[in-house]
Amino acid sequence: xxSILILSHSPDIARGLKEMCLQMISGDVTIExxxxxxxxxxxxxxxxxxxxxxELMANSDGVVVLGDIGSxxxxxxxALNMLGFPANVCIADAPLVExxxxxxxxxxxxxxxxxxxxxxxxxxxxxxx
Amino acid sequence: MYDANYFRxxxxxFAKYLExxxxxLTRLDAAIGDGDHGINMDRGAKAALDRxxxxxxxxxxxxMRTVGMALLSSVGGAAGPLYGxxxxxxxxxxxxxxxxxxxNLATALEQALLxxxxxxxxxxxxxxxxxxxxxxxxxxxxxxENGRTLPEICEEVVALAEERMKATIPLQARKGRxxxxxxxxxxxxxxxxxxxYYFFRSLCEAIGGR
Numbered sequence: 001x002x003s004i005l006i007l008s009h010s011p012d013i014a015r016g017l018k019e020m021c022l023q024m025i026s027g028d029v030t031i032e033x034x035x036x037x038x039x040x041x042x043x044x045x046x047x048x049x050x051x052x053x054x055e056l057m058a059n060s061d062g063v064v065v066l067g068d069i070g071s072x073x074x075x076x077x078x079a080l081n082m083l084g085f086p087a088n089v090c091i092a093d094a095p096l097v098e099x100x101x102x103x104x105x106x107x108x109x110x111x112x113x114x115x116x117x118x119x120x121x122x123x124x125x126x127x128x129x
Numbered sequence: 130m131y132d133a134n135y136f137r138x139x140x141x142x143f144a145k146y147l148e149x150x151x152x153x154l155t156r157l158d159a160a161i162g163d164g165d166h167g168i169n170m171d172r173g174a175k176a177a178l179d180r181x182x183x184x185x186x187x188x189x190x191x192x193m194r195t196v197g198m199a200l201l202s203s204v205g206g207a208a209g210p211l212y213g214x215x216x217x218x219x220x221x222x223x224x225x226x227x228x229x230x231x232x233n234l235a236t237a238l239e240q241a242l243l244x245x246x247x248x249x250x251x252x253x254x255x256x257x258x259x260x261x262x263x264x265x266x267x268x269x270x271x272x273x274e275n276g277r278t279l280p281e282i283c284e285e286v287v288a289l290a291e292e293r294m295k296a297t298i299p300l301q302a303r304k305g306r307x308x309x310x311x312x313x314x315x316x317x318x319x320x321x322x323x324x325x326y327y328f329f330r331s332l333c334e335a336i337g338g339r
Contacts, residue, residue: 043205046213047198071207077248078201078210082217
C-alpha cells in the first residue's frame, strides 16, 4: 500500500485537498496533509513534515509527496536529506491539486510508486480546454 | 578553540539581531516576497533559545542540532528548511567535539553552504542568501587555510557579508517567491541575504570578540 503526503502553505488547502482526494479513491491508500505553521498561519512546519513522512514510511510501502509553492518543497527535500534519501519516498514534480488527485487514484488502483509519480507528473501537460 | 558557551553566545546574539530587525526584515520581504521573514526568523530564534534552555545541550554539535530542529519546526517559511539545514549540517560537521577550531568551523560553514545550495538550487547572482554565503564561506576558508585566524579576519568577514548583502539590490530574483515578480524584484535588498549578514555578524561577534 502506498501513501500520499500533501503539503501546502495554507492549512485550508491542505485540508480541502485531502478531502478531495479521499473522495476519489476506492482502494487501500493513506492520504495525509500538512499545511500552515504551528499557529495555523500560512507557512509550513518543516519538523512536522519530517515526522509525518517518517510515520507514513513506517506504515506503507512508499510515499508520494506533493507540495505547492516554495517552502513546502524545501521542507520535503530537507526531510529526505535528514532521512538519508529513502528509496521508497518520491517528491512528484507536479501541480499540487491535480497531481494529488491523480496520484491518489493511481495509488488506489495498486500501481507501483514510480508509476504513481509518473502519472502525477504527466498532469503538467494536461489540457483543460 | 570555541566551546559550547561560544555557540550559545552566537545564538543569543543572532536572536538579538533578529528581534531588533524584525520589522526591517519583514519590510524587505513585503517588497518582494510574502512579508513574513522578520516575524518568522524572530519566532524561530526565540523557539531556539527556549529549546536551548529547556534541553541544555552540552556540546557545540548538540547546540547547533537543537537550534536547527527548533528553526525547522517554528520558522514557517522557506527560511525554516534553509536555516534548519545550515544548523543541522554544522552540527553534523562538529560531531561530538567539545571544542571547535577555526578549520572545523570553516568546514562546517562550507557544509552548510552546500546544504542550502542543494536544497534551494540557488547560485550566486540569483538574489538569495547564497549571494552572501558563498563569497563569505570562500573568504573564510581561504584565509584560514593560509594560516590566518578567525578573530583576525572577523572585521573583513562582516564587511564582506554587508557588501554582498547590499549587492543583491540591483539583482533580479531567480529563486523563491520574489522570482514571480520578475524585473519588479530589482531595486530591493534580499531579506534572506540580510538575515545571512546578521548570521555572520553574530558569529564574528561571538567568536572574534569584535
